[in-house]
Amino acid sequence: MDLQLNGRRALVTGSSAGLGEAIATTLAAEGAAVVVHGRDEGRAAAVASAIRAAGGRADIAIGDLATDAGADAVAAAALSGGPIDILVNNAGGYDHLSWADATPEVWARTYEVNVIAGVRMIQRLVPEMRRRGWGRVIQIGGGLGIQPMSAHPQYNATLAARHNLAVSLARELVGSGVTSNVVSPGAIMVDAVRALLADIGPGRGWGESPEEIEAAAAAEWVPNDVGRFGRPEEIAGAVAYLAGPHAAYVSGAMLRVDGGTIRSVH
Structure with a gap:
């Protein structure tokens, strides 16, 4: 199937390694011009070089999305090559902590990195998508946002927040030509x-x-x-589907790619 991503530009946050790298590589293979983001310029440049070596188009954007200045720098770099049509909010992180060890300071930092960082990019990029009448916003969530475990509670809660904000954004974007959805991986x-x-x-x-x-x-x-x-490319395939016109009728949805980990009909 042709996912019809030729001519589209995508920013994938946190794509200098791991799942984000797989998403950026897959979108590029499907014809999108991608912006590889990270905090380490060398790692981001290596991913972009590999994409270009495979025949794809890739630029880089460097910055810490947990700060306004970093988000400004990333948005400016991403937009320097043209409008962004697809925003994949993948960047984030967590510590393996118990309830006893996850202090309020850890909770606040995790929320800043995993939730507010994505909001910063939405606020910097989505208004132009809306003005142009087309866009895709995809949050990378996770099953722990729906079916949390006792460990790393601060991380579980931020995944739930990502899911929630994606639906709220979808309601905000009604009739705009811009969609907002979630891909929810299992253990990858x-x-x-x-x-x-x-x-x-x-x-x-x-x-x-x-x-x-x-x-x-x-x-x-x-x-x-x-x-x-799961394998990173299996998540990337779901993102690529939501990024294109075939998913125009998908709004405020959570696409679980978790092997059936979540035991729910929802």
């Missing part, structure tokens, strides 16, 4: 997760090989119907 095998599993797997009796550890973790830690962790 990015490098950081692979390293974590290798570290904790043997001690939990999950085996020694990466394959054994993944299967055991998928059964015990993040049980799902497929019996494995």
